Amino acid sequence: MKKIEDYVVSIPDFPEKGIIFRDVTSVLQDADGLHLAIDLMQEKLEGVDYDLVAGSEARGFIFGMPIAYNQKKAFVPVRKKGKLPRKTISTEYDLEYGSAVIEVHEDAIKPGQKVVIVDDLMATGGTTEAIIRLIEELGGEVVKIIFLMELAGLNGREKLKGYDVDSVIIYPGK
Numbered sequence: 001m002k003k004i005e006d007y008v009v010s011i012p013d014f015p016e017k018g019i020i021f022r023d024v025t026s027v028l029q030d031a032d033g034l035h036l037a038i039d040l041m042q043e044k045l046e047g048v049d050y051d052l053v054a055g056s057e058a059r060g061f062i063f064g065m066p067i068a069y070n071q072k073k074a075f076v077p078v079r080k081k082g083k084l085p086r087k088t089i090s091t092e093y094d095l096e097y098g099s100a101v102i103e104v105h106e107d108a109i110k111p112g113q114k115v116v117i118v119d120d121l122m123a124t125g126g127t128t129e130a131i132i133r134l135i136e137e138l139g140g141e142v143v144k145i146i147f148l149m150e151l152a153g154l155n156g157r158e159k160l161k162g163y164d165v166d167s168v169i170i171y172p173g174k
Contacts, residue, residue, distance in 0.1 A: 004040055005169055007033030008149065019174055022149050024059060024120045037148055037168070038066045041118065044146045044166045045071070050114040052076055054135060056102065056127055057083070063148060064118035076108045076115070078131050089137055093130035102127070104134045111139025122147040122167060125156030132163070 009026035013019065027033040041063060052074040055064025061077060068075035081090055081101035090103035109115060115135050117128060132142050142163055150156065150167035153174040157165055 002032070002036075004033070004036050004148075007036070008169065020171075022121070022151070022171060024148065027148070028062065038063065038070075040168045041146050041148060042067050042070060044168070045116060045144065048116065048144050050116045050143050052109070052113060053116050053118055054078055054104075054109075054131060055118045056131055059120035060118055063120055067116075067118055073116075076104060078102050078104050078134065089134060091130045091133045091137075093126050095126070096124075102130055102134070104138070106138065109135055109138040109140040113140045114143045115140045117142060117145045119146075120148050122150045122156040122160075122165070123154045125154075125159035128156070129159045132160075 007027045007030055009023040011021040011023060014021040027037050045067070050073065053064045053068040054076040055061050056078040057080055065075055079102065081103055084103055084105055087106050088103040089106050090101050092099050092101045117131055119128065122128065128145060135142055145160060145163055145165045147167040148169065150170045151174055152170050152172050
């Protein structure tokens with residue numbers, strides 16, 4: 001059987017020279033790769049007490065939904081500003097070039113609920129840091145953060161200090 005790393009296509013010098021782009025779509029387009037990715041991420045939750053899974057648009061949905069479904073947990077979508085139909089709370093965060101705003105329904109997380117955040121990739125940690133702010137503003141407690149891939153060279157864990165962070169694959173560079 002192939003290892004999960006074997007399903008990830010690495011593209012050198014994209015989007016710029018010196019960067020190796022780790023393409024998650026190559027995992028998604030292979031049934032065995034997708035199944036393995038979900039299973040390995042789900043294994044990171046063994047023994048974790050939690051109430052719901054939160055995932056950001058769009059790849060956090062892809063990996064978070066099946067985990068929530070398999071574990072019989074609720075799923076909370078974190079979306080770009082203006083995409084959720086009911087009353088929301090929002091937070092702004094920095095991107096490499098500019099900023100973005102994400103939001104969640106204000107009734108999505110109840111005070112005291114234990115939340116797992118699931119996403120495909122941790123780079124700088126900025127998006128996840130913003131999701132944590134939203135969860136905590138609603139009174140939720142982040143008990144675990146899981147990524148399929150982590151780019152350790154971008155030091156995303158620094159922004160997530162104090163949280164239980166786990167990645168299936170850790171790449172040393174950017």
